[in-house]
Amino acid sequence: MIYSEYAKFCLAIGYKILETSNSVWIGPRYGFFSRMPLYETTPPQKQELEFLYHQHRILGVNYAAESGCKGKVSHNYFIRDRTYNLKNLSTNCRRNVQKGLKSCQVRTMAFDELCRLGMPLNLDTLNRQGRSDQFFSNKDQWKRLCEAGKELEQIEVWGAFVQNELASYIITTRLGPVVSVLFSHSRTSLLSTHASPALYFSMIQKLMQRPGVEAIYNGTEWLTTSKGLDRFKQGMGFIAEPVVLVTQLRPLANRILLSRGMRRTISFLGPLLLKQNFHQRIEAVLEMAELSS
Numbered sequence: 024m025i026y027s028e029y030a031k032f033c034l035a036i037g038y039k040i041l042e043t044s045n046s047v048w049i050g051p052r053y054g055f056f057s058r059m060p061l062y063e064t065t066p067p068q069k070q071e072l073e074f075l076y077h078q079h080r081i082l083g084v085n086y087a088a089e090s091g092c093k094g095k096v097s098h099n100y101f102i103r104d105r106t107y108n109l110k111n112l113s114t115n116c117r118r119n120v121q122k123g124l125k126s127c128q129v130r131t132m133a134f135d136e137l138c139r140l141g142m143p144l145n146l147d148t149l150n151r152q153g154r155s156d157q158f159f160s161n162k163d164q165w166k167r168l169c170e171a172g173k174e175l176e177q178i179e180v181w182g183a184f185v186q187n188e189l190a191s192y193i194i195t196t197r198l199g200p201v202v203s204v205l206f207s208h209s210r211t212s213l214l215s216t217h218a219s220p221a222l223y224f225s226m227i228q229k230l231m232q233r234p235g236v237e238a239i240y241n242g243t244e245w246l247t248t249s250k251g252l253d254r255f256k257q258g259m260g261f262i263a264e265p266v267v268l269v270t271q272l273r274p275l276a277n278r279i280l281l282s283r284g285m286r287r288t289i290s291f292l293g294p295l296l297l298k299q300n301f302h303q304r305i306e307a308v309l310e311m312a313e314l315s316s
Contacts, residue, residue, distance in 0.1 A: 025199035028177040029059070032196065035171035036158065039079065043071055051081050053304070055270075058086035060203060061243045062099045064266065076273050082280075083272035083312070087243070090265045094315045098263035100241040100256045105231050109224075111260030116220055123183070123221025127190060132180040138169035140182075140189040141208070148208040159208070178205075183222035190218035193226060200237040202230050223259050243268065270311035281313060 030040050030047045041048040041056070046063045048071070050056030056075050058067065064087050075084060088094055102111075109117050145159035157164045172178040177197040183190050190213035194206040209219045227239050241261050244253060257263065272280060279285060286309065 026059070028175045029196050029198060032171050032175055032178055033059075035174070036168045037164075041071065041075060043068070046086075048075060048084070050075075051079055053308075054082035055308075056081055056084045058084070060198060060201070060240065061087045061268070062101075062201070062240060062264075062266065063087060064089045072271070081273065082276045083270060085268065085270050085311075088267040088269050090267060092267045092269065094267040094269040095311045097244040097266055097268045099243050099266050100261035101264055102227055102231070102239040102241075102261055103237065104260070105237075107227055107231050107260060112224070113258035116255075116258035116260075119217040119220045120224045123217030123219070124225070126216045127183045127185045127218045127221055129181065129183050129222050129225040132182040132192065134169040134173035134180060137172075137180050137182070137192060137194075138166055141165070141169075141192060144189060144192060144208040144210050147211040151211060159206075181222060181226045183218035183225075185213055185216045185218055188213070190216055191222045193222060195226075195230075197236075198240075200235055201240050202236055202238070203240040204242065220255075220259065227260075268311060269315045270308055271315055272312050277312065277316070280309060281316065 026042070026047045030042050033047065033049045034040050038049045039051065045065050046058045046060070046067075048056045048058050056079065066088065067084075067086055072084060075081065087099075090096070104111060109120065112120060142159075142162070142165060145165065149156060149160060158168050159165060172180065172194065179195050179197070180192060181195065182192045189210070191209040192207070193204055195202050195204055197203075207219070207223075230236055230239060239261075241256055243266065244263075253263075290306070
C-alpha cells in the first residue's frame with residue numbers, strides 16, 4: 024500500500040490509525056478522525072465508519088469527496104508541471120524567489136539536524152499564526168516526531184539556510200506518484216530574506232525531476248485557512264483543483280449539535296467563553312456538518 028509509511032509515521036508520533044485499501048484514517052484530533060490524503064475521493068465504506076465510531080469516542084469524521092457531493096466546496100493545491108520553473112510563479116513570488124535564492128542555500132536535512140535546529144522556527148510559526156500544537160512546541164513531542172521521521176525512507180526534510188542559520192524547513196512524504204507537503208515552518212527574524220519561497224521553489228523543481236513523481240500536493244482550503252496562505256500557494260504556481268470536504272457527525276452528535284437551539288447557544292456564548300480561533304473552528308465544523316447532511 025502506497026500510504027503505509029505515512030501511516031507508520033502518524034502512528035509513531037501518537038495518532039491512532041485505520042488503514043484501508045485506498046487511504047489512512049488518522050485521529051482523534053479535536054474529536055475527529057480525518058481520512059488522508061485529502062485528495063483521495065473514493066467514498067468511504069460503511070464498515071470503515073462503523074468501526075471508527077465503535078472503537079473510538081469521537082464526534083465524527085472528515086474526508087474528501089468528488090465535486091457534486093454534499094459538503095463544503097473547496098480546493099486542493101497541486102503542481103503537476105514537470106517543467107516547473109520561474110514562469111509558473113506570479114510576478115511578486117518570482118521576485119521574492121530570485122532574492123531568496125541569492126541569500127540562502129537549499130538542501131535536504133537529516134532529522135537529527137532538524138531536531139536540533141527546528142524548535143525556534145516552530146515557535147515563531149505558531150506565534151505568527153496564533154495557534155498551538157504540542158507536536159511543535161513540546162520538546163518531547165518534537166523529538167518524537169523527528170525520531171519517527173528518521174526511521175522512514177519516504178519522509179524527508181528540506182531546509183533553507185541563511186549564513187548557516189536555518190531560516191525555513193519543509194517536511195514532505197512520498198505517497199506513490201505524489202509528494203505531499205506535511206509541515207512548513209520558518210524563522211520570523213529571517214522572513215525578509217525570502218528563504219521560504221526560495222525553499223519551496225528549489226524543492227519543487229528537484230522533486231518534479233525525480234523518476235515517478237507526478238505531482239506535489241500542498242494541502243487544502245480547510246476550515247479557517249488563511250487567505251494569505253492561499254495567495255502564497257497560488258503565487259508559487261500551485262493550481263487549485265476543486266474538491267468537496269465532508270464532515271460527518273456520529274448520529275447522536277448530529278442530532279444534538281445541529282439542533283437549532285444548540286446552534287443559537289454556540290453562536291451566542293461562543294464569543295464570550297472561547298478563544299476567537301477556537302470558536303471560529305467550532306462554527307466552521309458545524310457549518311461543514313450541515314452542508315454535508
